[in-house]
Structure formats: structure tokens, C-alpha cells
Amino acid sequence: MSEQTSKPAPVKDPEKAALNKRLETAFWGLFLIMLGGQFLLKDINLPEGIWDVGIGLILLGLNAARYFNGLRMSGFTTFLGILALVGGLAQIIFKFDLGGTLLLIILGAYLILKPWFDKQGLFGKAEES
Numbered sequence: 001m002s003e004q005t006s007k008p009a010p011v012k013d014p015e016k017a018a019l020n021k022r023l024e025t026a027f028w029g030l031f032l033i034m035l036g037g038q039f040l041l042k043d044i045n046l047p048e049g050i051w052d053v054g055i056g057l058i059l060l061g062l063n064a065a066r067y068f069n070g071l072r073m074s075g076f077t078t079f080l081g082i083l084a085l086v087g088g089l090a091q092i093i094f095k096f097d098l099g100g101t102l103l104l105i106i107l108g109a110y111l112i113l114k115p116w117f118d119k120q121g122l123f124g125k126a127e128e129s
Contacts, residue, residue: 054088056085
């Protein structure tokens with residue numbers, strides 16, 4: 001008979017859960033301000049992709065704040081942040097939209113690297129760090 005190895009149930013830390021909630025609230029506020037700014041400044045001629053870069057930096061900033069506070073990062077918001085940042089920079093620098101193409105490339109890379117991410121334990125629920 002083979003023994004089944006099971007992971008112990010993750011323990012939720014109330015302090016980390018509260019910190020994560022504060023970080024998410026702050027970054028949602030930044031996101032909404034950025035979105036409002038986009039609507040407010042829609043008639044101003046800004047470079048294509050500038051809003052995507054801003055959103056990407058906000059999402060990656062959230063995960064950087066989690067990381068430096070000892071919380072696990074969200075794979076989903078990290079993925080979206082990278083996608084928005086690289087796509088926005090491609091629009092600004094190369095003057096073309098990589099949206100769907102970049103999504104497929106990054107998704108493929110994530111699937112290839114997922115075992116490594118799981119081994120490192122970087123992504124998951126922040127309150128279970």
C-alpha cells in the first residue's frame with residue numbers, strides 16, 4: 001500500500017488578512033482614480049498605451065507591497081499587471097497593439113513556469129502566508 005501524502009491545511013493569519021485587505025483597498029482606490037483620470041482626460045492627446053502602463057504598475061505595485069510585507073502574491077493580478085505593462089509599453093514604443101498575442105504568450109509562459117512558481121510558494125492566498 002502506498003501512503004498518500006497530503007498537505008496540511010493552511011493556517012489563516014488574521015493580521016496578514018487585515019494587512020492584505022488594507023493593501024487591496026488602497027490599490028483599488030488607485031485603480032479607480034486612474035480610471036477616473038482616463039475619463040476626465042479623454043480629450044487630451046496622450047500616447048496610446050499610457051493608461052495600460054499605469055494599470056500594470058498599479059497591479060504590480062500591489063504584489064510588490066504584498067511581497068515586501070511577507071504576504072503571498074496573487075498570480076492573477078501579477079499576470080494582468082505584466083500583460084498591461086508590456087502591452088502598454090509596446091503601444092507607446094512600437095506603435096502597435098499586442099493585446100491578444102501577448103496574452104497567449106504570457107499565458108503559455110505561465111503554464112510552463114507554474115511548477116516552479118508552486119515550488120517557490122510565491123503565489124497563493126495572502127492570509128495563508
